[in-house]
Amino acid sequence: EKVEITKEQWALIKAILDAYNRHQIPQDVTKKLLQEQYSAEENFLLLTEVATSQVQVLVEFTKNIPGFLSLDREDQIALLKGSAVEAMFLRSAQVLSKKMPRGYTEVLEERIRKSGMSEEFMTPMFNFYKNIGELHMTQEEQALLTTITILTPDRPYVKSHEAVERLQEIMLDVLRKLCVLQHPQEPQYFARLLGRLTELRTLHHYHVEMLTSWKTNDHKFTPLLCEIWDVQ
């Protein structure tokens, strides 16, 4: 049927895309990924630094999601803690799927593969990166998918489940319409995007194990990562 994006929905897309583009990891942090040392320790340290910066960026982006700050304060924290890993898989996927910025794809893949992570996580992780790359998501879709991931109602400790669900449904409806308009030849495109959200949940479970295996090898995380990932 004819899909119609309302004025309000266009305003919502613009607000989310502006926030997504405004809040990026500073270049002086990401540039460090391009330096010469490639030891497992150096790779882990650099990834920790970028991840920490990414969390700070994520918090700022989330505060700009229309309606987020009207949610219960404790629920805001629960949503951020519950979605950080998934939002970071989405962000690193955009970098690894040769989207942007130029020249980071190879070095980032190398550093992730050689960061002391157990082999068993590599396959599902790089399979996800391949799947995301094949979607050729637009900037709006990336920003909306990240927003929908953050607004997942069934995270641990979320009290007002319905309030979060209402907000997420608004974003899902916008993304659905956008997919129909931007990928007219692919009626299943929206369903494929949602399939990635399921894959993110699985990766999230793997990630808890990844942290444990890094911890046992005495890898240190930053206070912010310890707080958001409940480690140490």
Ligand SMILES: CC(C)c1onc(-c2c(Cl)cccc2Cl)c1COc1ccc2cc(-c3cccc(C(=O)O)c3)sc2c1
């Ligand atoms: C603590 C650390 C060892 C860690 O533990 N698990 C993970 C993880 C790994 Cl491996 C894979 C997926 C998810 C997680 Cl959470 C990580 C590293 O997580 C990150 C998180 C965000 C980003 C953004 C990047 C990036 C590069 C260039 C440019 C840009 C850009 O946005 O311009 C972003 S790299 C990067 C690395």
